[in-house]
Amino acid sequence: MRFMILVKANAESEAGTLPSHDELAEMGKYNEELVKAGVLLAGEGLHPSSRGHRVRFDGPDRTVVDGPFTETKELLAGFWLIQVKSPEEAVEWVKRIPFKEGEVEIRRVFEAEDFAPSDPTGELREAEERLREQVAAARA
Numbered sequence: 001m002r003f004m005i006l007v008k009a010n011a012e013s014e015a016g017t018l019p020s021h022d023e024l025a026e027m028g029k030y031n032e033e034l035v036k037a038g039v040l041l042a043g044e045g046l047h048p049s050s051r052g053h054r055v056r057f058d059g060p061d062r063t064v065v066d067g068p069f070t071e072t073k074e075l076l077a078g079f080w081l082i083q084v085k086s087p088e089e090a091v092e093w094v095k096r097i098p099f100k101e102g103e104v105e106i107r108r109v110f111e112a113e114d115f116a117p118s119d120p121t122g123e124l125r126e127a128e129e130r131l132r133e134q135v136a137a138a139r140a
Contacts, residue, residue: 001083001084001085001086001087001090001108001109001111002041002081002082002083002108002109002111003081003082003083003084003087003090003106003107003108003109004079004080004081004106004107004108004109005079005080005081005082005090005093005094005097005104005105005106006076006079006104006105006106006107007045007076007077007078007079007102007104008073008075008076008077008102008103008104008105009048009049009072009073009075009076009077010072010077010101010102011072013048013077014048014049014050014068014072014075014077015048016047016048016050023098026098027098029098030096030097030098031043033096034080034082034093039082039083039084039093040080040081040082041081041082041083042079042080042081043078043079043080043081044078044079045077045078046076046077046078046079048067048068049067049068049069049075050067050068051067052066052067052068052069053065053066053067054067054069081109087106087108090106091106094106112125112128112129113125
C-alpha cells in the first residue's frame, strides 16, 4: 500500500522561512530511517504558494491564478510518498516525524487494482503499467 503524507503549510512555510540547520539534520535522520526501512518512495518540500499557480477548469476554459493563496490551512508545504503494509504502519511512521507543531495528513494512493470494476478487461491497467515502466526506464 502506498500512502501520501501531506505536510500542511503554516505562516512560516508560506513566508519562505527555511528550516534551521538542526531541523534539517533531524529531518535528514528521519528520512534516512525511511530509506533504511525500504518504505520511502519520494519526499520533498514545496516552495511557498507565492511561487505557485492554480489552473481552474470550466468546460473548455482554463483560468490561471497566480499565488500567493490566502487559505494557509488548505496549502501544502511538502510531502512524502511511502509504501508500507498497512494504514497503521503509515500512522506509526508519521508519528515519528520530528515536527514540534503543525499538521500532517495521510492519504492512501489508488492502486491499479482499485479500478478493476471500471476496467473489466484489464486493458487500461495494462496501459498504465506500460507507462509506469516507461517512466522508470527514462529515470534509470
